[in-house]
Amino acid sequence: MQSTLFLVRHGQSLWNLENRFTGWKDIDLTPTGIAEAEKAGIELKGQHIDIAFTSTLVRAQHTLDIILKACDDQQIPVIKNAALNERSYGNLEGLNKAETARKYGDEQVHIWRRSFDVAPPGGESLKDTYNRVIPYFVHTILPYMKEGKNVLIVAHGNSLRSLVMFLDQLTPGQIIDKEIATGVPLTYYLTDKQMDGLQYEPIK
Template sequence: MSLLVLVRHGQSVSNLQNVFTGSLDVALTPKGEEEAQETAAKLRGFHFDTAFCSDMLRARRTLDIMLRQLGQADIPTHYNAALNERYYGDLQGLNKAATVQQYGQEQVDQWRRSYDVAPPGGESLHQTQDRVVAYYEQAIVPPLRHGQHVLVVAHGNSLRALRMYLEHFSAEHVKGLEIPTGGARVYELDSALHIKEMRDL
């Protein structure tokens, strides 16, 4: 049996400021560092063979805190931009509430939550999923097939895209999927990588 654990990074400076972050490379807040520690505490007793991570600062810092807290800082770690947050294009750096005032809630919800509609100049969730799933199949599936326990630290939308793929969510269902900062999803997989059990921590 293999184990896959997906973790969203802790609260970032942009999360706190309520702005569209996307590819902006921002740091964790003190609360975000605490969330990483709290998530690691929930994973105490888990042993990971390898870890995969976005190459963005907020995800890298979350992974570093978690592995140190777990006493597993020496495991192989792989950083790749394929796991980075969805690119929000022209919305990046804009305050979310102000954007709603300018464009309306319905339009902003469509940009943020829909599967196929991209924000102006940015990526749709579908496009994000294409790169995330390609990397998952190429890099993460092989150790899982060998029965390894794998930790993945990434972002709200890159993880929404991966969870949609893993759990066979419809485009309608994924609109309502919210992953909190520091949130962890655990999958127990059989030898064919079918999900035997899944749960949030």
């Protein structure tokens, strides 16, 4: 038996456009983001989706709503959970990235943004995000796939990078430069054997 997993990063948000650290701040889509979500829905139209998961943040939920409308799949179950939220940027949330670099220095901001295990002040590292997202995927989402259901996850750049790292068995060094484009579906076809091999081990 094989199940399909669709991953979509939300469309462009207002703070994406303004080059701000967004994290857990609840910022909605721009017109461009809405168009990106519509395009993702058109791309997924015709695919069979049994259940969808998203975060508790409006930009992901809005993207999912647009996708399901485009797919004519508005009646499928939707589960929202903070485990799929974007990485928290803590004290940096709301700050312009260029202004933050001028304040703290380019090198420090690059470390906060791109290192695997260094968290910004009051926020999460990518490692922290991984250790939040993957247990939820393994214990809550994967069982649906093992029943043969096809799953759609609409989430965020770093929560999805964590999931891609897990599914593709990437190292911390390999995931650092991995980008997840807004509104572009990623598709994984997983067999029973592959799913049985997906075991969560905390990264320490």
